[in-house]
Amino acid sequence: MDPVEFLRNYLTRDRDVPGNDTEEFLDLDYFDAGLIDSFGVINLVAEIEGTFSVRFGPSDMQSKEFRTVRGLSGIIQKLRSG
Amino acid sequence: MRSLGLRRGDVVFSHSNVGFLGFPEEGNDPETVFGVLLDAFMDVVGPEGTVLIPTFSYSFCKDEDFDIDNTPSSVGAFTEYFRRKPGVVRSLEPIFSIAGTGPKAGMILSDVSNECFGPGSAWERMLQEDAAIVNVGISIGSTFIHYVEQALGVPYRYRKLFTGQYAAYGRSGRMGSVYFVRDLSYPGATPSWKNLEPDARDRGLATVAEVGRGEVSLIRCSDMFDLCRDGLEKNPAYLVEGPLETGRPNIVAVPEDIPALGPQSTMTEMIDAVWDLPRDIVSEGYDRALLALGGVLDMKVHEYPTGTECWTWLIPEKWKCRDAYVETMDGRRVLSYSDSPLHVASYSVPFEGELTRDELLGRIEVRESLPDAVPFGFRYYNRGWGLSCSLKTRDSLKDDRYRVVVDSAFSYGTLKVGEVVAPGKSQRSIVLCAHLCHPAMVNDGLSGVVVGMEVMRRLLSMPGRRYTYRLLILPETIGSLAWLSANEDLIGSLEGGLFLEMLGTDAPHSLQLSYYGNTRMDKCMVSALKANDPDGWVGGYREVICNDERQFNAPGARVPMLSLSRVYPKDSGKWPYPEYHTSLDTPEILSPGRLESSVDMVLRMIDNLERTNYVINKFKGEVFCSKYGIHIDFYKNPKGHAKLFNVMDRIDGTTTVEDIADDCGLTHDECLDVVRTLEARGLVELSDVPIRDGRERDG
Numbered sequence: 001m002d003p004v005e006f007l008r009n010y011l012t013r014d015r016d017v018p019g020n021d022t023e024e025f026l027d028l029d030y031f032d033a034g035l036i037d038s039f040g041v042i043n044l045v046a047e048i049e050g051t052f053s054v055r056f057g058p059s060d061m062q063s064k065e066f067r068t069v070r071g072l073s074g075i076i077q078k079l080r081s082g
Numbered sequence: 083m084r085s086l087g088l089r090r091g092d093v094v095f096s097h098s099n100v101g102f103l104g105f106p107e108e109g110n111d112p113e114t115v116f117g118v119l120l121d122a123f124m125d126v127v128g129p130e131g132t133v134l135i136p137t138f139s140y141s142f143c144k145d146e147d148f149d150i151d152n153t154p155s156s157v158g159a160f161t162e163y164f165r166r167k168p169g170v171v172r173s174l175e176p177i178f179s180i181a182g183t184g185p186k187a188g189m190i191l192s193d194v195s196n197e198c199f200g201p202g203s204a205w206e207r208m209l210q211e212d213a214a215i216v217n218v219g220i221s222i223g224s225t226f227i228h229y230v231e232q233a234l235g236v237p238y239r240y241r242k243l244f245t246g247q248y249a250a251y252g253r254s255g256r257m258g259s260v261y262f263v264r265d266l267s268y269p270g271a272t273p274s275w276k277n278l279e280p281d282a283r284d285r286g287l288a289t290v291a292e293v294g295r296g297e298v299s300l301i302r303c304s305d306m307f308d309l310c311r312d313g314l315e316k317n318p319a320y321l322v323e324g325p326l327e328t329g330r331p332n333i334v335a336v337p338e339d340i341p342a343l344g345p346q347s348t349m350t351e352m353i354d355a356v357w358d359l360p361r362d363i364v365s366e367g368y369d370r371a372l373l374a375l376g377g378v379l380d381m382k383v384h385e386y387p388t389g390t391e392c393w394t395w396l397i398p399e400k401w402k403c404r405d406a407y408v409e410t411m412d413g414r415r416v417l418s419y420s421d422s423p424l425h426v427a428s429y430s431v432p433f434e435g436e437l438t439r440d441e442l443l444g445r446i447e448v449r450e451s452l453p454d455a456v457p458f459g460f461r462y463y464n465r466g467w468g469l470s471c472s473l474k475t476r477d478s479l480k481d482d483r484y485r486v487v488v489d490s491a492f493s494y495g496t497l498k499v500g501e502v503v504a505p506g507k508s509q510r511s512i513v514l515c516a517h518l519c520h521p522a523m524v525n526d527g528l529s530g531v532v533v534g535m536e537v538m539r540r541l542l543s544m545p546g547r548r549y550t551y552r553l554l555i556l557p558e559t560i561g562s563l564a565w566l567s568a569n570e571d572l573i574g575s576l577e578g579g580l581f582l583e584m585l586g587t588d589a590p591h592s593l594q595l596s597y598y599g600n601t602r603m604d605k606c607m608v609s610a611l612k613a614n615d616p617d618g619w620v621g622g623y624r625e626v627i628c629n630d631e632r633q634f635n636a637p638g639a640r641v642p643m644l645s646l647s648r649v650y651p652k653d654s655g656k657w658p659y660p661e662y663h664t665s666l667d668t669p670e671i672l673s674p675g676r677l678e679s680s681v682d683m684v685l686r687m688i689d690n691l692e693r694t695n696y697v698i699n700k701f702k703g704e705v706f707c708s709k710y711g712i713h714i715d716f717y718k719n720p721k722g723h724a725k726l727f728n729v730m731d732r733i734d735g736t737t738t739v740e741d742i743a744d745d746c747g748l749t750h751d752e753c754l755d756v757v758r759t760l761e762a763r764g765l766v767e768l769s770d771v772p773i774r775d776g777r778e779r780d781g
Contacts, residue, residue, distance in 0.1 A: 041101030
């Protein structure tokens with residue numbers, strides 16, 4: 001599964017997010033936008049790791065990229081490719 | 083946490099993103115996860131320690147009320163969990179509240195100042211306690227840095243007042259909160275830890291430990307303060323994304339389309355050039371008007387940046403309304419800012435949305451007594467938005483729904499005060515004052531401005547002035563406070579002043595006395611009014627109309643400033659004048675010749691001031707009138723006899739011509755005639771200062 005589509009579906013699973021099919025959505029900071037909170041990220045991490053067979057390290061989770069769809073999918077791709 | 087250096091009895095402040103650590107062994111439900119984190123803090127600091135957690139709500143920034151007990155935290159589920167725990171206290175801080183538990187929580191969080199990041203804030207108290215900033219699952223950075231930025235006065239932030247409604251401890255009301263906000267005209271001023279984080283680690287000021295999926299870090303407030311200070315000294319962009327080279331174009335840009343006025347421009351031409359500009363208190367329209375007037379007379383423009391403290395006030399942001407309208411759902415405009423700036427309350431916040439008819443009507447102001455008038459509204463210190471229209475327009479709104487757009491913007495700017503000076507022999511000054519800030523209105527404000535300008539033009543052509551004259555053109559209230567607070571060293575040399583306002587109507591002159599009511603200024607001006615406008619009337623302080631003279635007369639300044647206007651009396655039903663604060667206040671309501679006669683009145687008042695001196699007796703005992711050829715027979719001319727002796731009785735070096743005239747019930751000129759007669763015979767001298775028994779005295 002494409003990480004971008006996975007993340008798009010995950011973040012819009014329980015709510016309608018206008019513009020989620022646009023380029024701008026890929027660079028939206030989903031924490032600042034309130035789409036996910038600090039507790040919800042645990043579940044997000046668990047689902048991503050389960051779906052893509054990857055494991056995030058501390059530096060991945062602290063990075064700026066972790067906070068956007070585009071950035072996080074890039075981390076996932078990097079981890080998948082080893 | 084112990085390995086990081088957190089100790090028993092510590093005050094600890096924590097930003098957390100608990101999810102970034104992963105699930106603890108104890109469980110994966112929120113209560114368990116949050117409980118593990120809180121227990122960790124409590125276990126290390128013990129009952130002697132204090133735990134502080136941010137519960138920022140940003141309420142006033144979002145135009146929402148703040149209820150200390152019920153307004154939720156906006157910064158994460160853990161902070162809400164903590165806030166609701168029994169025994170936790172919270173600061174009464176409507177933007178950046180903090181919750182806490184422990185022996186020092188009350189001391190740190192109660193009675194915080196209304197400066198979010200300034201003296202008296204919880205951040206300052208945390209620094210005084212050298213609290214540990216322990217971040218969980220996030221970087222080392224902290225909101226604490228804004229306290230450091232304000233303490234050091236970084237250029238990319240400024241102080242901004244937010245106001246709103248609060249509820250706390252069984253009370254409610256309005257309060258203000260001053261937030262050191264980011265200047266949006268600096269694109270690179272978004273906070274960043276890219277310099278702070280590696281420095282803190284490299285210098286060993288931050289200790290870090292891996293926990294689960296993430297990290298926990300600790301840095302002491304004092305170390306954070308020193309790190310930020312040292313970093314900012316070397317790199318002004320140390321705490322932001324950068325770059326900061328693009329500065330604040332707002333305060334250096336000269337607006338375009340400045341109306342052309344020149345040294346020969348008449349009062350009517352000045353009014354025609356600027357009256358319909360959107361002259362809000364800090365705005366491009368105001369700047370254009372002031373710069374245009376600067377073409378008439380040599381004028382110094384004082385600039386006071388947004389956030390500058392003016393005694394207890396703050397200079398507000400600059401406001402601009404690019405467009406605003408109300409339209410029906412099928413696109414028909416029913417009112418528009420482009421038709422009149424008065425359609426939008428000055429300093430309205432931006433808004434875009436659909437409203438029901440009732441919701442819209444709740445936002446619209448009308449003037450019932452003037453069905454065609456659009457009233458003037460403003461929200462300088464009460465965030466929100468509002469509209470105005472004529473009663474007729476409002477009553478024509480029949481649709482169920484409307485679309486509303488208020489495309490306004492706030493930015494860093496400078497409030498401007500124009501000053502024209504006519505130097506005199508004395509450094510003591512008389513201040514003329516008028517306000518320029520009422521958009522698209524004439525009699526209120528602008529009439530006083532042009533009268534002041536014309537008075538100054540004539541004064542500048544009069545040689546040998548005794549006093550120095552200053553005309554201040556400024557935004558109402560805040561402009562006077564800005565100038566006074568920046569010129570405290572001048573206040574002692576201000577002899578007095580006259581506020582000029584609403585001078586274009588048919589009403590006779592109305593003169594409002596100064597706070598003291600019996601100063602030399604008061605007496606000279608009352609005397610001139612009585613001699614030159616028989617229908618003119620005098621009212622006590624704050625009894626005629628209130629304007630900037632309040633600031634000059636207020637405690638801490640106490641400059642005796644009167645106010646000259648042409649308002650109708652309060653019991654006339656027309657006070658101050660019918661078109662006041664509406665779109666009907668246009669050049670058409672100005673009566674021909676009124677402005678010119680007001681110029682004449684002011685000049686006569688000034689003439690009295692210039693001619694008023696202390697009268698120094700060069701005689702002792704009663705004068706032997708026959709010897710000096712000034713004897714008046716009591717039986718043949720009792721009035722003349724009484725006038726001469728009443729005046730002579732009051733001459734002792736401590737009274738002025740005006741004092742004596744006022745006391746004797748004479749006009750200034752009648753009294754001066756007697757004094758000149760005595761002066762010609764060497765019996766009196768005139769002086770700028772009181773002198774008794776050959777020595778200068780306090781007047």
